[in-house]
Amino acid sequence: METISIINAKDYVDQKVRIGVWLTNKRSSGKIAFLQLRDGTAYFQGVVVKNNVSEDVFKLAKEVKQEASMYVTGTIHEDKRSPFGYEIEIEDIELVGQSEDYPITPKEHGTDFLMDHRHLWLRSKRQFAIMQIRNEMIRATYEFFNKEGFIKLDAPILTGSAPEGTTELFHTEYFDKDAYLSQSGQLYAEAGAMAYGKVFTFGPTFRAEKSKTRRHLIEFWMIEPEMAFMHQEQSLEIQERYIAYLVQKVLENCDYELDILGRDKEVLKRYTELPYPRISYDDAIKLLQESGKFPDVKWGEDFGSPEETYLAEHFSKPVFVLNYPKAIKPFYMKPHPTREDLVVCADLLAPEGYGEIIGGSERATDSEYLAEQITKAGLNKDDYEWYLDLRRYGSVPHSGFGLGLERAVTWITGEDHIREAIPFPRLLNRIYP
Numbered sequence: 001m002e003t004i005s006i007i008n009a010k011d012y013v014d015q016k017v018r019i020g021v022w023l024t025n026k027r028s029s030g031k032i033a034f035l036q037l038r039d040g041t042a043y044f045q046g047v048v049v050k051n052n053v054s055e056d057v058f059k060l061a062k063e064v065k066q067e068a069s070m071y072v073t074g075t076i077h078e079d080k081r082s083p084f085g086y087e088i089e090i091e092d093i094e095l096v097g098q099s100e101d102y103p104i105t106p107k108e109h110g111t112d113f114l115m116d117h118r119h120l121w122l123r124s125k126r127q128f129a130i131m132q133i134r135n136e137m138i139r140a141t142y143e144f145f146n147k148e149g150f151i152k153l154d155a156p157i158l159t160g161s162a163p164e165g166t167t168e169l170f171h172t173e174y175f176d177k178d179a180y181l182s183q184s185g186q187l188y189a190e191a192g193a194m195a196y197g198k199v200f201t202f203g204p205t206f207r208a209e210k211s212k213t214r215r216h217l218i219e220f221w222m223i224e225p226e227m228a229f230m231h232q233e234q235s236l237e238i239q240e241r242y243i244a245y246l247v248q249k250v251l252e253n254c255d256y257e258l259d260i261l262g263r264d265k266e267v268l269k270r271y272t273e274l275p276y277p278r279i280s281y282d283d284a285i286k287l288l289q290e291s292g293k294f295p296d297v298k299w300g301e302d303f304g305s306p307e308e309t310y311l312a313e314h315f316s317k318p319v320f321v322l323n324y325p326k327a328i329k330p331f332y333m334k335p336h337p338t339r340e341d342l343v344v345c346a347d348l349l350a351p352e353g354y355g356e357i358i359g360g361s362e363r364a365t366d367s368e369y370l371a372e373q374i375t376k377a378g379l380n381k382d383d384y385e386w387y388l389d390l391r392r393y394g395s396v397p398h399s400g401f402g403l404g405l406e407r408a409v410t411w412i413t414g415e416d417h418i419r420e421a422i423p424f425p426r427l428l429n430r431i432y433p
Contacts, residue, residue, distance in 0.1 A: 001073070007041035009086040012076045019088070020096070021046075022069050022123070025106050026061075033061040035090070037072065042256065043125055045079065045087040046072055053091055060093050066106075067099040067123070083259055118424055119433045129257035130420055133250055134409045138202075140249035141223055144242055145200045150225060153192035153199040155185030161383035168208045181206040186400060187332070187387050189226035190363060193398055194390050200225040212428055213305065214417040215355055217406055219426040226400035232334075232344050232362040235399035236320060239348060239358055240276045242403075243318060247271045250412055263414045267352075270316055276348070278320040284311055302328045308355040318357070320346045331373035334362040354411035360401025367391035 003018045004011075021037040028034065031050040036043065048061040064070065074090040104120055114121045121127055145152070158172070158179045169180040185201035192199035201224045209216060225242075227235060247268055250258070258265055279287075288294045288307055297307065302324070312319060323342045326335065336342035345361035364370050367388050374384050381388075409421035419425040424433065 005041040006037070006039045006044050006084075009042075009044065009076045009084075009088070013078055013086070014075060016073070016075050017088070018071055018073045020069070020071050022067050023064055023099075024123075024125075025066065026064070028062055033058065035061060035064075035072075037088075038123070038125075038128070040128075042084060043128075044084045045082060046074065046090045047087055048090045048093075052089075057091070057093050060095065061090070064093070064095065065099050066102040067120075068095065069097040069099070070095050084256070115419070115425075115430060116432070122423060125260055127420065129254075129260040130409065130413050130415065131423065132257045133254050133413050134405070134421060136250055136254050137246050137405065137409060137412070140246050141200075141202065141242075143249075144245045145198075145225065148198065148238065150198040150200050151192075151196050153185075153189055153196070153201050155182065155188035155201045155203060155224075157182045157204065161379070170206050170208050183207055184222065184402060185224050186226065186402060189224050189400060190387070190390055190398065193226040193228040193400070194394070194396070197229075198225070198227045210428060214419075215305065215407060215410075217418055217422065217425055217427065220407075220422065221405040222402050223405060224400060224402040226398065228396050228398045230399045231397055232346065232360075232399050235360060235362070235401060236278070236346060237275075239320075239346075239360060239401055240274050240318070243276075243348070243358070243408075244272045244274055246408065247412060261413055261415075263412075268412065271318065271351075273317065276318050276320060277315045278322055278346075279311070280322050281324045281342070284321050287311060287314065300325050300327060305355055308349050309353045312349040312351050312353070312355075315351065318351060319349050321349060322346045329361070331377045331379070332361075332363055332370065334364045335369070350408075350411040352411065352414070354407065357408050357411060358401050358403045360399065362397065362399045365391055365395045365397060367395070 001016050001018055006019060019039060021039045023035055024038050024043065025036040026034060033048040035046040035048065037046050048058060050058045071094040072088060072090050073092040074088045076086055076088055079085060079087040103117055158174060159182050160177065160179055169183055172179050183205050185203055189199055189201045203221065204219055205222045206219050251265060251268055285297065285299050288297045288310065291310065293310065294307060311321065323336055324345055325341055326343045329343050329345055333343035333345050336344055343361060347356045348358035349355060350357045370391060371381060371388060374381050406418050406421040410418045415421065419427060
């Protein structure tokens with residue numbers, strides 16, 4: 001008799017198997033007990049019929065508590081009434097670990113309560129579905145960039161300087177020097193691109209922003225590709241192909257999880273159709289001003305959530321907003337060829353009110369221009385000598401972008417808040433558990 005996972009039940013119809021499970025819920029109807037079971041791969045029902053089992057097994061089925069762990073032995077059957085499609089008719093139960101007074105009962109709980117019990121909340125069905133989709137997006141990320149000829153470069157988490165200033169960085173001491181938790185792997189990825197052509201970094205990043213919005217985390221994961229000999233337009237093509245690939249792989253491999261979340265798959269399918277629309281920052285400002293809904297919006301300002309949401313609503317797919325004012329973007333972006341007030345960059349805005357999911361640009365290649373921008377940004381030029389070296393020794397046109405994984409997960413899963421897109425969120429008021 002084989003020990004299997006629930007997810008593989010379809011391969012064992014009418015066969016006797018053993019599965020290690022936890023109990024999520026139960027109900028009984030006279031001589032039948034219905035056990036809702038999970039094993040980390042899926043959820044399904046176990047049926048215990050009194051006349052078909054020993055007295056002890058039926059007593060255990062009636063008395064076992066929520067989240068107790070056990071081995072169940074029985075026969076897999078098709079169950080067309082359930083979303084999963086299969087169930088197990090149980091003939092034996094072996095209790096492994098008791099569970100008394102499990103705090104997250106099958107009823108509504110407040111967000112703070114659930115976040116305090118995040119270590120247990122992860123076991124619930126919706127959280128399971130979100131984490132499985134997150135995992136598929138990570139798997140698909142590696143697959144996509146490997147297919148495209150990138151190599152993964154691991155950027156340091158401790159840095160001595162900051163690509164976008166130190167005002168929102170976590171400071172720490174590095175023996176007798178100052179150090180910061182990384183807010184981006186980009187500058188190191190640029191060094192990697194000059195060595196290996198096409199690279200991507202994928203790691204944790206930290207922003208000490210005092211933000212409480214549903215789109216922001218203090219600690220999050222960034223995917224940051226960097227490409228040598230590449231202009232912005234080619235980079236945009238890679239960005240849209242990457243996003244479409246992520247959505248396609250979730251549709252292909254996470255059907256069960258999307259159903260758990262009630263996500264509209266037809267809407268997601270739209271996002272696999274390329275190309276994505278493009279609009280200039282100038283035109284985006286006009287669109288906002290002419291709407292009458294944003295009387296205070298002025299050219300030269302960055303967009304907040306309401307503006308991003310309004311712009312994205314004009315398109316049925318993600319939209320690139322191109323060429324923002326130089327004054328509101330970081331020092332390393334390439335100046336626009338015909339406009340001194342702009343840089344060559346783009347933000348990709350997701351539909352359905354999820355805002356920016358990618359920020360990217362072509363990078364400045366002139367070392368003197370860059371040195372000037374570093375000084376203008378109030379940064380210490382000595383900290384960036386290594387970065388300027390990249391322009392002194394065989395500089396080439398190069399472009400890159402960064403995708404915040406959790407924001408993309410929130411959008412693809414259709415969730416309301418980014419805190420559910422990461423196993424243990426770090427928020428302004430939360431570092432437990």
